[in-house]
Amino acid sequence: MLKLKSNTVTAGGNHVNWSDSYSMGIKIIDDQHKGLLDFVNELYDHATGNEEEELAWFKEVIQQAVQYIKEHFATEEKYMKATRFSGYAEHKKTHDEFTLIVVKSAKDFQEGKRLVLEKFAYFLKDWVLTHVAVMDRQYSDYFWKIATYKADGKLTITADDVA
Numbered sequence: 001m002l003k004l005k006s007n008t009v010t011a012g013g014n015h016v017n018w019s020d021s022y023s024m025g026i027k028i029i030d031d032q033h034k035g036l037l038d039f040v041n042e043l044y045d046h047a048t049g050n051e052e053e054e055l056a057w058f059k060e061v062i063q064q065a066v067q068y069i070k071e072h073f074a075t076e077e078k079y080m081k082a083t084r085f086s087g088y089a090e091h092k093k094t095h096d097e098f099t100l101i102v103v104k105s106a107k108d109f110q111e112g113k114r115l116v117l118e119k120f121a122y123f124l125k126d127w128v129l130t131h132v133a134v135m136d137r138q139y140s141d142y143f144w145k146i147a148t149y150k151a152d153g154k155l156t157i158t159a160d161d162v163a
Contacts, residue, residue, distance in 0.1 A: 014044050014118070014121065014122065014125065015040075015041045015044055016037045016040055016041060016125055016129070018033075018034055018037060021133075022129075022132050022133070024132075024136055024137075024139075024140040024143075025140060025143070025144065026079070026140070026143070028075060029072075029075060029076060029079070029136075032068075032071075032072040032075060033072075033128070033132055033136075035068060035072075036068070036069070036072065036124075036128050037125075037128065039061075039065050039068070039124070040121055040124050040125045040128065042061070043117055043118075043120060043121030043124065044118065044121045046058070046117060047116075047117040047118035047121060051114075054117045055109070058106075058109055058110075058115075058117065059110060062106040062109075062110070063106075065102075066099070066102060066103055066106060069098075069099060069102060070099060073092075073095040073099065076091070076095070076136070076139070077091070077092055077095070079139070079143070080092075080139055082162070083139075083142070083143060083146065083157060083161075083162050084162050085139050085142050086142075087135075087138050087139065087142075091135055091138075091139065094131070094135060098127060098131075102124075105120060143157060146161045146162060147161065148160075148161055
């Protein structure tokens with residue numbers, strides 16, 4: 001988990017409020033999505049216009065954020081592969097493209113190229129929310145379609161569901 005200022009998505013300005021409409025119904029993935037939105041909120045909080053302060057903070061957290069993004073995508077991809085989700089290849093390609101953009105932006109910023117932190121935060125917010133609402137919803141809907149109810153009323157996906 002990113003070790004940032006907060007563990008809850010906050011309100012205000014360009015900040016993002018977590019909504020149950022973003023939920024995939026899979027706790028680990030929902031928790032990771034909340035962590036990504038926390039990072040977006042932290043970007044907005046640190047977009048002070050003071051280039052020196054922004055660079056210092058960004059250098060402190062960006063590698064951790066990139067690793068977090070990679071771990072999150074690996075988690076989603078593991079579930080998609082295990083359930084034979086037909087949209088896996090397209091979803092993985094989108095993940096890979098996004099990761100390259102974030103890594104390149106981080107590298108450019110660390111090499112002294114100007115990156116407007118607020119614009120980067122807006123890009124991340126837009127991408128994450130759109131990706132969750134559209135692409136992630138596809139695998140979530142698929143999981144709910146193939147899941148079966150256990151005796152305790154909880155949904156589960158077994159090998160029989162994906163055979």
